[in-house]
Amino acid sequence: MPDALPDATDVQDAALPEHRASLANLQRVIGDVGGHLGGPTLICVGGLHGNEPSGVHGLRRVVRALVENPHGLQGRMLALSGNRAALEADQRYFEHDLNRAWTPQRLALVHARDDALSYEDAELRDLEALIGQAVDAAPGYAAVFDLHSTSGGGPPFVTMDDTLSNRALAFQIPAPHVLGLEEELAGTMLGYWIERGVPAVGFESGQHSDPGSVDRAEAAVWITLESSGVLASGARSEVAAARDLLNTTAAGLPKVVEVRYREPVHLGVPFRMRPGYVSFQSVRRGDQLATNGTDAITAPESGLILMPLYQTQGEDGFFIVRPVRSFWLRISAMLRHLRMDRIAHWLPGVKRHPELEGAFLVNRKRARAFALEIFHLLGFRKRVMSKETLVVTPRERRRRR
Ligand SMILES: [Zn+2]
Incomplete structure (x- = not known):
């Protein structure tokens, strides 16, 4: 029997398309199944950024399917929602970015005081405690899987720190794997768990409001449940279907790329990406890609553009990546x-x-x-x-x- 059934808030409004389903009064725990089985643990997080709901919807689908039919389940899947009030407001964050706050210094501060925490710091404390408990309770292997989406378009991709254990967890996902983001971004949730010795990878499922981003987030979760050993290999038809789905978007793209350049966005300086760029589009050195205030921003080298910024919140204008052989x-x-x-x-x-x-x-x-x-x-x-x-x-x- 499953450990926990999705509760009433998980039942979406049938009148709405799924990707617009209600995120009001969102529970932290989207689902928690298979904990009694004693096998590996996969902790999934959706919506660490409030304007990226597809991870939450994708996790709801997987939890629902596993609750209805636990066939093949041999470990624990814990599905968590991230920045809950920001998800309800469809906003990246309120006071500060919840996916840039996972530094040891900030966590020490957050644990030291109860008063005057920012909204995001309270979410940070709660998430860190829950994930930490699940990691500690795991009898053996435990890993973290973090679901995101992007403001610009383009195919889905995996983001990961290049460790051998991350490769084992994530190389099964048929999508480009982006290495080296962690050297550019401080305080990410993935970086924090890697430091604690927990394999941790991220998945960007496509454009924020694209209903297909929910399908791709769901697919990536199914595959990762199998590669983590939470699902028995070959036991579920959903995993094969997930591979088929992601194979269609991965066609013709490099399997692994590394970050070569990050264009920072500075506070108070309006950043404007030129329209029409999508992730993995080729750019040539010298191409004008954006403006920063009145200054033109050109590509410092040729490569593939990643995550061009088409929203007001965020500190990364775009990245340039290139394939790794x-x-x-x-x-x-x-x-x-x-x-x-x-x-x-x-x-x-x-x-x-x-x-x-x-x-x-x-x-x-x-x-x-x-x-x-x-x-x-x-x-x-x-x-x-x-x-x-x-x-x-x-x-x-x-x-x-
Ligand atoms: Zn995100």
Whole structure:
């Protein structure tokens, strides 16, 4: 028997199309099934951004299907809603971005005081506690899956920190995988759980108000339930149907891309994207893409544009990505299995960080220009980079208990 049935607020208004169904008085727990089975745990979050409801609707569908028919279920799926009042208001956030607030400093502050929390800080505290409890309660494997959508159009894609455990969780999803966003964005929920040793990947299902974004969010959840082991392999027809659906949008696109550039949006400076850009559209160096106040913004290099911003809230104007060849992915997996990071300090200009465990300090004057690329292959990420030094830390960590 399922652990919990979706409650009354989960029953949508039949007169409305599903993607416009009510998000009023949204419950935090959209569904919680299979907890008694003792298997792996997948924690899914929809609507961390309030104007991105397709994740919530997609999760409702999957929960409903699993409650009606738990066949193949061998672990726990916990489905949570994100920024609830912002979802009801169809607004990205009220006071600050809930997906940029997951820093250890902010969480320490949020835990230290009960009064005068912002709306988003209260949501942050609640979500962190619930996800943390589910991770701690998991008898073995636990992972986080975070559902989003974009203001511009284009095919769906996966966002992930390039760890081997994230690859195992997410490479089954037939969609481009975007690596390296975490080096550009601080305080994301995914980054926080990765730091705690929990595999955590995101999925961008398409344009915010496109009903198809709900279908694609649902599809990505089905596939990830199987790749996490929450569903037995091959047990559900929904997983095969999900692969078929996402295969249609992935056709002709690179399997893996890495972020090369982020265009920041500055507070108080109106950012205007030129109309018509969609994710994965080719741009050439020098193309005029947007304006920042009265300044023209051109592409600093050729590549594929990602997440062009067509809404007023948000700090990222667009990204430029480029494909990563599968050869390099295989090489990097091999280097990591061999634990080549243990001899990284043999490289010229590289030494172990005196304070940060597992980290390396790179003297950029002495090290080769491609030091960061080598550390990416070895499974490290950039932490701090100045003219003289670069600090890299390992992406993969053991789960802290
Ligand atoms: Zn989002």
